[in-house]
Amino acid sequence: MKIINHLEEAQDLNMQLNFYDKEDQVLLAVDCIIFGFDKENLKILLIKRNFEPEKGKWSLIGGFLKKTENLDQAAVRVLHTLTGLSDIYMEQLYTHSKIDRDPGQRTISVSYYALIDVESHKFDGIQIDSARWFELNEAPDLIFDHNEMIQRAIARLRRRAMTKPIGFELLPEKFTMRQLQNLYESILDKKLDKRNFINKINSLDVLIKLDEKDMTVSRKGAYLYVFDKEKYNKKVEEDGFIFKI
Amino acid sequence: MKIINHLEEAQDLNMQLNFYDKEDQVLLAVDCIIFGFDKENLKILLIKRNFEPEKGKWSLIGGFLKKTENLDQAAVRVLHTLTGLSDIYMEQLYTHSKIDRDPGQRTISVSYYALIDVESHKFDGIQIDSARWFELNEAPDLIFDHNEMIQRAIARLRRRAMTKPIGFELLPEKFTMRQLQNLYESILDKKLDKRNFINKINSLDVLIKLDEKDMTVSRKGAYLYVFDKEKYNKKVEEDGFIFKI
DNA sequence: CTTTACTAGTGTGTAAGATACACTTTAAAA
């Protein structure tokens, strides 16, 4: 009967599915969408490829997974190798597998996004001559499916930033309310009301206001704040607190 | 100087990263977390492995990616081959790459979750003798990192169900308000207030109330509804509507 | 035919949170 046939068939296919074929091995790549914030605007770091295929075109930073590491480690290694950066917030995004996404060879790529504060890392070696920061809406056309990866990364960053305190990864340790607001305005791509924003942030009660001012922007000077990570973690553990902007 | 050295080093490594090695090719698997709802409870479908390694243990449904398909296609194929199901909602979740996750061989696995209505698919061939539905909290210990995959899937389902109308994938085409509420209570694992739930759903204005009752549960009978997908899509496009429970 | 039993169905008041909105303060520079 149909079900029995299907059953036998399924068990056969089970075997087929699981007796693998060396032929079906693939190359796994990791590509990093690196977001940076320079107190004004949200940017992404791109490099001009100095190797084939697509030499001379702009692309994300990427590399291949090695047998001796997992994907998170590969992402960290790739980022470090090409930019000198380490100890950076990274998160896996999505795995891209269109058959001809890399015309040279069958490659599946796992995208990661990273968040860094541009100013604090200015001299970490990001000045590979071929690397450059681009405004989100001024990024050039990229190779393969890298544009799609960036779109996904932006969407994810937007969602995450609304419910997790990942924004602070993009700011220096000490920051002003205005910088924090600029950051959220960049991420969400819309203007926010100054008073409402400050009221909301203060009601979350996870920032420490310092007795110190940033005098570089205004005459009056703006108080500096730091994110109180311990307090935040404690609130999350104890009351299931959600950081909600 | 440091930066110049780093620059040269980086370009060298660029080459290293991109002159790939056949040695670094890996097997890519796909594993499916299949959620089902039977008008009462949320369940997952597991199979007892009839092949090594870990023969006899429970696991998710899975298989290997072939050179001729992308990951979405592989997930659809694996699901269809092992259960007979087709035309099912699926979404990519996460890529698992711990080095020893599969003790037999280096395998990276991409997890997908699928949503189906158990009743409507009772005779689609899910009765492979070794497959069974489990309540979420009664699932046995699974092989490899499959438990972790399920936890991630539950978390994702919870978040998605709050902002996208994917819940309807788990219900028959026609359903009662009580079934819809049961579904959300199962997904969120908490009781909801009947009146508030109905008020909220009605305010979303994407259901059509039929002139037809389900008489199987109560004497009075409960009106049946269908999800108006066209109306929903139109609202999303025109006003950026968000389905928010 | 009447009663019983069982689930479906319905509306409002209150509290909390979101939003809109404009003037005063501060300190450096002119």
Add this chain to the structure above:
DNA sequence: TTTTAAAGTGTATCTTACACACTAGTAAAG
């Protein structure tokens, strides 16, 4: 001392979330 430019601050109103309890309808039992 005046000017300038950004920082900082509070309240009223609207909207949304939540708590809450009784009536309606039908089939089955007596």
